[in-house]
Amino acid sequence: MTQTAPESSAVGAAGSDEHPKxxxxxxxxxxxxxxxxxxxxxxxxxxxxxxxxxxxxxxxxxxxxxxxxxxxxxxxxxxxxxxxxxxxxxxxxxxxxxxxxxxxxxxxxxxxxxxxxxxxxxxxxxxxxxxxxxxxxxxxxxxxxxxxxxxxxxxxxxxxxxxxxxxxxxxxxxxxxxxxxxxxxxxxxxxxxxxxxxxxxxxxxxxxxxxxxxxxxxxxxxxxxxxxxxxxxxxxxxxxxxxxxxxxxxxxGGKDVLIVDYDADVAAAADAALWGAMSNAGQTCIGVERVYVVEDVAEEFVEQITKRAAKLRPGGQPSADFGPITMPSQVEVIRSHVQDALDKGGRAVVGGTESVRPPFVEPVVLVDVPEDSLAITEETFGPTVTVNRVRDVDEAVRLANAGKYGLGGTVFSKSRGEQVARRLRTGMVAVNSVIAFAAVPALPFGGVGDSGFGRIHGEDGLREFTRVQSVTRKRFKPVLNPMSFSRGGGVVGRLMAIVKARYGR
The missing domain is CATH 3.40.605.10 (Aldehyde Dehydrogenase; Chain A, domain 1)
Structure with missing residues (x-):
């Protein structure tokens, strides 16, 4: 192997005064x-x-x-x-x-x-x-x-x-x-x-x-x-x-859902929902933006997430729970989604439009938000979450799959978490935890619908950046060779007899 002279890995050094722009x-x-x-x-x-x-x-x-x-x-x-x-x-x-x-x-x-x-x-x-x-x-x-x-x-x-x-x-x-x-x-x-x-x-x-x-x-x-x-x-x-x-x-990106079934560990579900929704100031493509809670445990869940969310504080200091909204233009998107949810009849149990204080946004928890609200249909990408009650897990799955996105999802259920997970139209699902699939290197990562296509991570992620090459090599002369103009008249007939004997049963 011949070693060559080094070449620069960055096209134009950062901070170079020689670059015109x-x-x-x-x-x-x-x-x-x-x-x-x-x-x-x-x-x-x-x-x-x-x-x-x-x-x-x-x-x-x-x-x-x-x-x-x-x-x-x-x-x-x-x-x-x-x-x-x-x-x-x-x-x-x-x-x-x-x-x-x-x-x-x-x-x-x-x-x-x-x-x-x-x-x-x-x-x-x-x-x-x-x-x-x-x-x-x-x-x-x-x-x-x-x-x-x-x-x-x-x-x-x-x-x-x-x-x-x-x-x-x-x-x-x-x-x-x-x-x-x-x-x-x-x-x-x-x-x-x-x-x-x-x-x-x-x-x-x-x-x-x-x-x-x-x-x-x-x-x-x-x-x-x-x-x-x-x-x-x-x-x-x-x-x-x-x-x-x-x-x-x-x-x-996505509009990921967390489903809380009737037999879920409600405290754990509330803790996971809050982390999924608020960590990184909600600026996570697989973050939790919608929660559907079965009626039996809805009151307890709302109480739990309200109590936990009220304690969180954004800021620039090391002790802050999360930081600012990195992209300034996103602040108005967040504000408009919260306002739209409230205008259409939703309620804020934590925060509200007053929580938007650029460049920071304080936690916002919205309940009873109509399904046609921007906070339900579009990606908010901020420290907000909607919590809606459902009759049963079937209704939760139907509402989860109604959106145009299909990236990740979460299910909290003691008895049928994986069963519910398989019904979600998403690329990834975490059961009784949140965002765990992103941290497993062997698991492929990607979505469907408006969340995109293709996969990174895992074996699929390696193959995604390759071209498949198939090769055959003749080992010996075939007994029958139908792929030749010099084949005898009975070759195809004998081949068909073999096909019928082997595959016709």
Whole structure:
């Protein structure tokens, strides 16, 4: 293997005075500038992809063992510098440092799993040839695509994109990553640290900027584009990629439901609902936004969640339960959803429109909210939750499945949790816990409907960034060879006799 001279992993160094256009990333808690980053042009994005394509051949040729060694070294470096990246995540998102470290713990576990399991999942393996092709040896193998583009979100700026980045790299691809304009420093940090352990080629490159930079990545000729963000933006990404038939993986958020059955542990359900709804200031694609409680335990549940929610406090200090609304424009969305729910007859048992105090939003718990309210039908993405009573779990499932989203869900029930879970039209469900599926590296993650399609994490996540190659190899001359113009007149007849004898019973 020939070692080449190092190349920069970030297209235009962060804070470079030489780049003609720059923008600032801000701490949403204070408005202070965290750092400046380049606004990369379409030409620079194209050049980044071309550089990544040259690196892709080398990265793929390292093989599973070689890539695992490098990814394991990266994991150890991330652990060593965990406080540094946690502080950066906290600064760019405003989330408490403890929550940033929790996010990083998930990143480290997933990176370890992807590197460890890539060979087992993707290597060439033999498959049965079947009766008619007994003379053929058949194999299937999952080969790298080449260059994968990743467009990441700001709410979990390291965990969510690493669900694509780590698995794409482990599968043998190089990656060009466009982080959110709200959290560009996290993306640059990832590329810079990987470059420390993989100095030969930029197997992870970062381009920073706004929507135009992301659109350029869609049109840059990458072999697949993985996007996380809103459904509306996801549709635009898909349309752009369709111009070049670039396949896409879309994770577009949700309106996740928590169902509380009559025999649930109500205290545990209330605690889980509150964490699912309010952690990270409710800015979680798989966060709990709707709760349906069976009438038998509804009063107790509302009492429990009200008591717990009233104690939570947002803020910028380390002792705060959650931080600010990272994206300023989301504040008005949250306010409008709360107001609409109240205007249509819902009641606020905790907070209300007065809870919206930019950049922070205090907890809001709404009950008896009509099903046509924005707080029920659209993604709110704030520390709010609706709680509605239902006659039974059948009604809860019907209402849960009535929406256009289908990402995750939660069921609390002592006797039939898994049974109810299987009836939900979602990609993932947690039973008697909340969001647990995201923390299990072996489980695929993704949704249906307006929540998108494709899967990250687990075996499906590794295969998502590969192309399947099937190969047959003739082992010996067949007794019957119907696929030849020199076949005898009775070959097909004898073949049909075999088919009828074997499969006609």
């Amino acid at each position: 720059r923008f600032a990333s801000l701490d949403p808690r204070t408005g202070e500038v965290v750092a400046h980053h380049p606004v990369h042009s379409a030409q620079e994005v194209t050049e980044a992809v071309a550089t990544a394509r040259r690196a892709a051949t080398w990265w793929a040729e390292l093989g599973f063992d070689g890539r695992k060694q490098r990814l394991d070294a990266w994991r150890r470096l991330i652990v060593k510098r965990l406080d540094e990246i946690a502080n950066l995540v906290s600064a760019e998102t405003g989330k408490p440092n403890a929550d940033a470290k929790l996010e990083l713990a998930l990143v480290i576990d997933h990176l370890h799993w992807a590197a460890r399991n890539a060979e087992r999942v993707l290597r060439r393996r033999r498959v049965a040839s079947g009766l008619l092709m007994l003379n053929q040896a058949a194999t299937v193998e999952y080969r790298p695509l080449g260059v994968v583009g990743v467009i990441g979100p700001w709410n979990y700026p390291i965990f969510t994109p690493m669900g694509s980045i780590a698995y794409a790299l482990a599968a043998g691809n190089t990656v060009v990553f466009k982080p959110s304009e709200l959290t560009p420093g996290v993306g640059v940090w990832l590329a810079d640290t990987l470059a420390e352990v993989v100095p030969e080629h930029p197997v992870l490159s970062v381009v920073t900027g706004f929507g135009e930079t992301g659109a350029a990545l869609c049109r840059s000729g990458v072999d697949k584009l993985a996007f996380t963000g809103s459904t509306a933006t996801g549709k635009r990404v898909m349309a752009s990629c369709a111009e070049s038939l670039t396949p896409v993986l879309l994770e577009c």
